[in-house]
Amino acid sequence: MIYKQREMTGELRLLHALDRRLTLSPKDRKNYLHLLKGLKGERRFDKLLNNLKCDHIQIHDLLLEHNGTVFQIDTLLITKEKVFVYEVKNYQGEFFFDQERFFKVPRQEIMNPLHQIGRSAPALTQLLRKHGYNLPIQFHVVFVNPEFTLFHAEQNTPIILPTQISDHLRMLNGFGSKLNQTHKHLAEKLIELHLKESPYQNRPEYEYDEVKKGVVCGGCGLMAVEVKGRKVYCKHCNWVENLNTATVGLIKEYQLLFPDKKVTVSAIDDWCDSLISLKSISRILGQHFTRKGNLRWSYYE
Ligand SMILES: [Zn+2]
Incomplete structure (x- = not known):
């Protein structure tokens, strides 16, 4: 069951509207295409989750805050036994990790998605404990694009590669039993805590006269x-x-x-x-x- 649908974020809605009425600066255009591609990837993952047979709750695009840390969650899945949190990446091409850093071949550095979970994991765990929820939480980075290749991937990282998604969904389907009121309250609490506007939203600069x-x-x-x-x-x-x-x-x-x-x-x-x-x-x-x-x-x- 979906408790919160995925929509364009405020930043993407703004860029989308502007793109139709003026020529975006190269930096804004790059950001716009990056956000659009991200949304496409998230929707691709949503579609896969819609085939889940186990009783579950899906919550999309949560923006939360705990002790001054604002963090965003692409997909949160509540199952009977665990909460799963997914950072969804729609990267295409060949990538590799070198020590703690993440690169696109040949060597273009990209923000390490494992660091993103490293930031949100403790914040979300503490936030849920604070509100009295003690379900175990499992965090994953899921690469959804079938044209994504990762070299030197270490085992035992929370990464789900495109070829591993089906196995992961099968594992989730193993959680057969029904959710109870606590799971539903947890979902409602998360939606209540969701922030509408990101404090870090980039706002492109434009004047009324420039816009068609x-x-x-x-x-x-x-x-x-x-x-x-x-x-x-x-x-x-x-x-x-x-x-x-x-x-x-x-x-x-x-x-x-x-x-x-x-x-x-x-x-x-x-x-x-x-x-x-x-x-x-x-x-x-x-x-x-x-x-x-x-x-x-x-x-x-
Ligand atoms: Zn038309």
């Missing part, structure tokens, strides 16, 4: 959208969307990209490049957002 205005197609991501009646059509990929849903998405995107700007009818008119009528914007704002301020200077949240 218009409506982005929900299908192909291009700005090739036309409004006809209460529908939005894409001339490029034939995507059709309800005007209400598209406008709510457009306004949320504006709030995400410009959290300091006030949402008003004229701000959204400018944001969509006047593609949606003032009447529709006003109606949709009234239906889906809360009106603030006095009559003349009203805005929406």
Whole structure:
């Protein structure tokens, strides 16, 4: 059972929206593609876990804090006997460890994923103990990309290679018995402790004037959208969307990209490049957002 679905993180949502409206700097673009690839890998692992036969709870993308340490968990699996924590990596190509360091062939150093668990393992263990949960916790780095090769892999590390995933899932399926209330409370507690925003989120720099205005197609991501009646059509990929849903998405995107700007009818008119009528914007704002301020200077949240 999935208690918390995987979604794009705040940082990825921001980069994704920006990428459609301006040219990202090479550094932001690299980060964007890296995060997207990571998400793809995590989804690949989610799919595999969905085939588990044993009673379990899956929690995705947890951001937790204990004694000043903020740590992120890609996948947490609660089974009858143990909690499994996975750091999911979608690396592709040939890699190796040298002493405590991790490299891509020929010798490009990458953050050692074992160090990431080294940081989160004690913090999570203490956090769960603090809340009265004493289930054993097992931490793994799982490499999900079938095109990943690891040279000089030592045995007895918590690494799961692509060729070992099936065996690992079979082992999990060995935990047959039913979960009880304690397991469910543990899952609820973790979700309650989840932080919404990462304090370490990178925020690219951009100005309102640099960002292209218009409506982005929900299908192909291009700005090739036309409004006809209460529908939005894409001339490029034939995507059709309800005007209400598209406008709510457009306004949320504006709030995400410009959290300091006030949402008003004229701000959204400018944001969509006047593609949606003032009447529709006003109606949709009234239906889906809360009106603030006095009559003349009203805005929406
Ligand atoms: Zn399209």
